[in-house]
Amino acid sequence: MLDPAQNMAAQCLAHPAEQTAVIDLTGDVRRDVSYGELADMSDGLARALKARVAVGDRVGVLLSQSPWCAAAHLAIWKIGAISVPLFKLFKNDALRSRVSDAGIEIVLTDPEGAGLLGDLAEPWMVDRVGFAGAVVTMQAVDAVTAGVLIYTSGTTGSPKGALHGHRVLGGHLAGVSLSHDHLGQAGDCLWTPADWAWIGGLFDVLMPGLALGIPVVAARMEKFEAAGCADIIARGEVRNVFFPPTALRMLRAEGASLVGLRSVASGGEPLGAEMLAWGREALGVQINEFYGQTECNMTVSSCGADFPVRAGCIGKPVAGHDVQVVDGLGQVTAEEGDIAVRRGSPSMMLEYWNRPEATAEKFIGDWMLTGDRGVWEGAYLRFVGREDDVITSAGYRIGPAEIEDCLLTHPDVVTVGVVGKPDALRTEIVKAYVVLRDGAVEDAAGLQAYVKDRLASYSYPREIGFLEALPMTVTGKVIRKELKAMAVGESEK
Numbered sequence: 306m307l308d309p310a311q312n313m314a315a316q317c318l319a320h321p322a323e324q325t326a327v328i329d330l331t332g333d334v335r336r337d338v339s340y341g342e343l344a345d346m347s348d349g350l351a352r353a354l355k356a357r358v359a360v361g362d363r364v365g366v367l368l369s370q371s372p373w374c375a376a377a378h379l380a381i382w383k384i385g386a387i388s389v390p391l392f393k394l395f396k397n398d399a400l401r402s403r404v405s406d407a408g409i410e411i412v413l414t415d416p417e418g419a420g421l422l423g424d425l426a427e428p429w430m431v432d433r434v435g436f437a438g439a440v441v442t443m444q445a446v447d448a449v450t451a452g453v454l455i456y457t458s459g460t461t462g463s464p465k466g467a468l469h470g471h472r473v474l475g476g477h478l479a480g481v482s483l484s485h486d487h488l489g490q491a492g493d494c495l496w497t498p499a500d501w502a503w504i505g506g507l508f509d510v511l512m513p514g515l516a517l518g519i520p521v522v523a524a525r526m527e528k529f530e531a532a533g534c535a536d537i538i539a540r541g542e543v544r545n546v547f548f549p550p551t552a553l554r555m556l557r558a559e560g561a562s563l564v565g566l567r568s569v570a571s572g573g574e575p576l577g578a579e580m581l582a583w584g585r586e587a588l589g590v591q592i593n594e595f596y597g598q599t600e601c602n603m604t605v606s607s608c609g610a611d612f613p614v615r616a617g618c619i620g621k622p623v624a625g626h627d628v629q630v631v632d633g634l635g636q637v638t639a640e641e642g643d644i645a646v647r648r649g650s651p652s653m654m655l656e657y658w659n660r661p662e663a664t665a666e667k668f669i670g671d672w673m674l675t676g677d678r679g680v681w682e683g684a685y686l687r688f689v690g691r692e693d694d695v696i697t698s699a700g701y702r703i704g705p706a707e708i709e710d711c712l713l714t715h716p717d718v719v720t721v722g723v724v725g726k727p728d729a730l731r732t733e734i735v736k737a738y739v740v741l742r743d744g745a746v747e748d749a750a751g752l753q754a755y756v757k758d759r760l761a762s763y764s765y766p767r768e769i770g771f772l773e774a775l776p777m778t779v780t781g782k783v784i785r786k787e788l789k790a791m792a793v794g795e796s797e798k
Contacts, residue, residue, distance in 0.1 A: 385444030466658030476651030480603030577710025
């Protein structure tokens, strides 16, 4: 049944007008933006958009963390259009592919974003829209009315647009709450260094914070570093942070120590025992890992307040999401298999935008295949690796995550990516690409011995390559296909 209250904008703005919604640290002076102000900002944008945009049209949002970024999405949803988050880190080709694929004609942005956009679409400067006028009537929707189109980060293949209904916000709330040891305690305040154009920033932090009435900090970091994090946490009175794994590893490499936090959540790639131990010491909290992807997010989570966190495991299924491990026929199995989520999960995409074949391939029977391999350890789900990343060597199936976690405990290693390299004898060998801390000496034999002493004898990296930096997506995930291509190229020489 269509109902204005189901609209994500209504879900986010259903709080007292005087209550703080966004703490804006993007300028020199902190500014607390109330729900009433945010509603006025979004109404102004919505009134302007209604003259040009119809229900179901796609509208781009090319903005960094700011109150205007939040208002832009809310305005688009208010009028029944579909918002499409866009990264300012995208180059012209990446923007062009998304704008073209989504059929975007208007992009809400600022002067910086307009320069990046060029002539790809019509840029609308958000801060030039007036507030005067009547309150915009909220468009009535149901759970599966399309509301947001989020493109995959593109670690494999070309990016695809995951189309989500207005149910997606509610589908995130239980997992977000668990990952922060029951978010909503007195004094809670959310922040993430992750861009709000990524599902991790938009639906793991910004929109759930607004919906739950938790103040969300908007801040910009030209360069991610520990001192900047500490400053934001202090000025914004932050108590709850979502740190992507890459950010945590960078903080650890700096020897960072952050105070005042009640909870730290992390997702995107698994953490190992060493990183969890470091979190307890340096951050003063038990890091809660969670699991999901653009197509279906926040389906599994740890919650240190409820049950012990287990290193190497990504937690337990979140209420409302039926998560299982299935075999190649789509049958539930107790063995290692494909991590899958039952069709109809509240945070599950409706479809890939204009890609019915890709949508069909994503499912087997009632199960959406995540493309990740996992195995149950009691009630805990252990992440083995991306299906494409699992290494087959001399008959053994080896997940790269365990090897990466082991190498990350070495004091000289900042970050690492592990892939399979083709080998005539073993099918594949384990190849590790390592970034060392400044001043460290390249010692492949030493790192090999380090892994041999800690893991199974067959899983140590038979080759180690040293790089200045790993190829990363804009969301901080290692682009394994590039490392794999490097390894394949080396094997062909």
